[in-house]
Amino acid sequence: MTRVAARLQPFGTTIFAEMTALANKHGAVNLAQGFPDFDGPEAAKAAAKAAIDAGEAQYARMSGVPKLNQAVAGAFAGRTGLAIDPDAHVTITSGCTEAIAATFLGLINPGDEVILFEPFYDSYRACVAMAGARPRFVTLRPGARVGGKGFGFDPDELRRAFTDKTRAILVNTPHNPTGKVFTRAELELIAGLCRDLNVMAITDEVYEHLTYDASKPHVSLASMPGMFDRTVTLSSVGKSFSLTGWKIGWAIAPPTLTAGVRAAHQFLTFATATPLQHGAAAIIANPGAAVREYVDLFRRNRDVLSSALRELGFRVYDAEGTYFIMADHTEVSRRLGVTGDRGLCAAMIEKYGVAAIPPSVFYENQEHGRSLVRFTYCKKAATIDEAIRRLERMRTA
Ligand code: GLN
Numbered sequence: 001m002t003r004v005a006a007r008l009q010p011f012g013t014t015i016f017a018e019m020t021a022l023a024n025k026h027g028a029v030n031l032a033q034g035f036p037d038f039d040g041p042e043a044a045k046a047a048a049k050a051a052i053d054a055g056e057a058q059y060a061r062m063s064g065v066p067k068l069n070q071a072v073a074g075a076f077a078g079r080t081g082l083a084i085d086p087d088a089h090v091t092i093t094s095g096c097t098e099a100i101a102a103t104f105l106g107l108i109n110p111g112d113e114v115i116l117f118e119p120f121y122d123s124y125r126a127c128v129a130m131a132g133a134r135p136r137f138v139t140l141r142p143g144a145r146v147g148g149k150g151f152g153f154d155p156d157e158l159r160r161a162f163t164d165k166t167r168a169i170l171v172n173t174p175h176n177p178t179g180k181v182f183t184r185a186e187l188e189l190i191a192g193l194c195r196d197l198n199v200m201a202i203t204d205e206v207y208e209h210l211t212y213d214a215s216k217p218h219v220s221l222a223s224m225p226g227m228f229d230r231t232v233t234l235s236s237v238g239k240s241f242s243l244t245g246w247k248i249g250w251a252i253a254p255p256t257l258t259a260g261v262r263a264a265h266q267f268l269t270f271a272t273a274t275p276l277q278h279g280a281a282a283i284i285a286n287p288g289a290a291v292r293e294y295v296d297l298f299r300r301n302r303d304v305l306s307s308a309l310r311e312l313g314f315r316v317y318d319a320e321g322t323y324f325i326m327a328d329h330t331e332v333s334r335r336l337g338v339t340g341d342r343g344l345c346a347a348m349i350e351k352y353g354v355a356a357i358p359p360s361v362f363y364e365n366q367e368h369g370r371s372l373v374r375f376t377y378c379k380k381a382a383t384i385d386e387a388i389r390r391l392e393r394m395r396t397a
Pocket residue numbers: 014016017032033034035176376
């Protein structure tokens with residue numbers, strides 16, 4: 001009999017741990033878990049090493065090493081035009097995952113409703129449960145966006161999700177796993193509902209720098225009229241600087257909401273690794289060419305992988321940001337004689353040596369994800385090319 005607490009029993013082991021273990025077991029190219037197979041920027045490493053050598057070995061300030069709060073505030077203010085106070089508005093956390101947990105535990109009451117777009121990143125659903133709240137879902141559907149081919153939502157479905165119990169809506173843009181970048185018009189609709197119904201917004205913007213199309217820029221919900229005072233903006237260095245293992249993230253929010261984030265953060269981790277905060281501060285303050293180089297590499301990988309998958313019979317949905325592609329595998333699975341997203345992913349790992357994520361775990365009604373598969377392309381160009389070479393063997397299946 002399991003001893004796992006009832007509120008966490010439904011979630012099992014995350015799909016990322018499961019698929020990476022399987023990829024390692026079968027020697028597969030790992031296009032499942034989203035982490036780069038190359039090192040982060042030298043300048044970040046040098047600053048972290050210097051901090052260790054300088055004896056930065058004790059607890060950091062609970063809300064963050066002041067230099068890092070300043071760097072985060074400066075970057076966000078620069079991008080949005082908002083006036084950000086590094087000490088009053090920014091809280092440094094152990095990755096964005098902790099920031100999400102601290103936001104839910106510190107600001108959501110049992111019985112509150114929280115709106116999530118599905119497919120959703122798996123930790124949101126678990127954090128709603130840990131906070132004792134109730135999720136409501138708005139489904140992103142391929143081709144549902146007016147005038148576009150990407151994923152979109154039905155405005156009426158969104159309106160219906162708001163009730164008198166709604167405490168917050170979580171918006172992840174650029175969006176994992178679909179690669180969607182929410183448009184200004186979509187964000188305006190969300191902002192209007194939040195303002196009218198006095199609802200808080202929580203935004204996960206960890207892919208904020210990873211957009212590939214100048215006509216589809218990333219927009220922060222907090223920068224829209226009347227939204228800063230009701231929004232908690234979350235991000236990290238993990239994706240932007242290819243430092244996923246550093247686990248340095250943050251929450252930016254007005255003092256009223258920051259109080260809730262810190263109320264939980266002080267008891268979750270209190271503070272996060274001091275030398276790595278120094279390293280993160282250095283690279284955020286002076287990113288140099290780092291982000292640009294990653295964006296160029298990822299754009300190339302997205303294009304090459306998308307067209308290879310299309311040739312193999314996948315229906316690939318246009319991805320404007322993040323480092324993920326979603327594709328419909330119906331035709332490929334029929335050819336291979338496998339069923340469902342898990343069937344396809346098992347066959348790809350075992351027979352073709354390429355791992356991907358079965359996205360049904362990102363849906364409340366898992367049926368909605370069964371015909372889909374998610375690939376990541378945050379890898380060296382050579383790794384993507386090798387994965388394509390392996391997948392080409394599906395042609396003759
Ligand atoms: N965010 C990464 C992804 O979506 C993985 C995060 C994790 O492993 N928990 O692939």
